[in-house]
Amino acid sequence: MAILEVRNLSVNYLTDEGTALRAVEGVSFSLEQGRSLGLVGESGCGKTTAMLGILRLLPAEGRIVSGEVVYDGVDLLHVSESEMREYRWGRISIVFQGAMNALNPVRRVGDQIVEAIMLHESVDKRTARGRVDELLGMVGITSERASQYPHQYSGGMRQRAMIAMALACTPNILIADEPTTALDVMIQAQILDLLQKLQKELDLCIVLVTHDLGVVAEICDDVLVMYGGKTAEYASADIIYNESLHPYTQRLLEAFPDVENPASTLASIPGYPPPLDALPPGCRFEPRCHRRKDICAVKSPPLLAVNSGHYVACHPDKGRLNGATNR
């Protein structure tokens, strides 16, 4: 049974003029215990907004307009704020984008993790401190460092400390929002290895938000490709890499360097994702699509189930997407 089921989540941002910008529209996915999901897409595609929406941590202008976020049978969008506080970190924790800035600069790192533990469990400070040492050890930080301040840590250490903090209350789900951006390649690899190791050890669900398809291939079981706030394609990682059907996914994969042929030029996708205040009337990807048809400019494609567990939002070509059924 799925531990987290997100159905049809839509988030709007309200502007000062009173118009609503559709940042996330109808995103659905499900997570099973111990599985991990990669959320990919360009900047501004609504990945982070969707994640913040799940935790109800959107900025004041953000509104969840529809959908359900069912965690273990409970719709998180309909529990009270104080109940929600229990779910945050206790069940679902998040490592933010640029997590190295997510530590309070004037408080000791250890104390900040203790705070997280004591907010959720009735343990005394001594026990919590012991747990902090353990957690820091898990991410490769010696326990003496617990009494240091964030500025005494390197960037990578801060990131690891945040991961340790994210695991402090033994959550079921860890949302990692670009956990490796702003880190060099060596540290990236360290962090990713760490995430993988922890996932196996603790039977975690990881939702990995990233631009990096290589990272996704390494870690994730399923992949959700987002474009302009909507799901473009959702399938297992295997299918995404080998049998992707959405032109956006295909172009993304082409834009990734090939190890076997390093001299080949990288394909880029001309243009930018659509600005939220000027979304194209039809398919969001239509202006940049290399396979656009007439219908694409008029009608937004529905999310179609191609095979079991493979969903694509693209108007079917003749012959392609055979047997696709409307989901």
Added chain:
Amino acid sequence: MQQLREIWRTFRRRPMGIVGALMLFSVVFVAIFAPWLAPYDPDVKIDIDPEDLLAPPDVEHLLGRDDAGKDVLSQLIYGARVSLTVGFVASFMSMFIGTTVGLIAGYIGGRIGNALMRLTDFLLVIPDLPLMLVIISIWGRGLWKIIFVIGMLGWTYNARLVRSQVLSIRERQFVLRARAIGAGSLRIILRHIFPQVLPLILAQAVLSVSGAIIAESSLSFLGLGDPTLVSWGMMLNFAFERAISRMAWWFLLPPGFAIVWVSVGLIMMGTTLEEIVNPRLRTHHLFDPRHMVALIAGVRPRAEAEGAME
């Protein structure tokens, strides 16, 4: 704590701040040890001889006597107690109110925040001294009443300052993270935001002590001080009413000088602290023209050398 230690490290290298601090602590020292330092009990009329009234300074009475034959120096020393008590207590009150209002208005914002800020604006535009005069003359004179009035009217600037800082701090990522770990608003304000504004509040508090001391002196000078206590403002009041016509400068100048001394000390110290902790007053080290170019030892700057050749 770490932050405070760092501030101290910068502070001790600023001569202006250190001098200010020494000026303040000299007064604090005098106030604490007043009974040992004062040569006479300021309230006791030592010997009422017509010649002693407003007697000029001599060896026994270094600052002369007042119109009741009392020792001016002793009054001055005891007056430090009143002024500092009013200064510190009133400043603590206004810091407390201002910080609370600023934190709530900044973090919670919305309608509550707006209402608080309009109240702040309202109090901010009313001239303080006339309002204090009116309140004290209706309510009656008394040390604690004066402290209360000064404290209740002096918090507005601090509230604005704290709010503006909170507005920027609450957008920082660690605040979002604090929410993500399940912390409530109160905890976020007290544990995550307050420590960030604390140094700024401390600097502001030092400045506001001097404001409170001057306010108390003004009230006393205008005859609304606590009649049972001799503060510096009260001494000025007496001197102005009774001594000035007799040219008794020894009665008039010392309290005035004392007020200036402690205020200047506080302001020097407070301004230095503020420069250290207020991000808006901090400039880059290269902006100071004196440090732009380092002179190489033994080599004269070119302009100067050319000038010498002419």
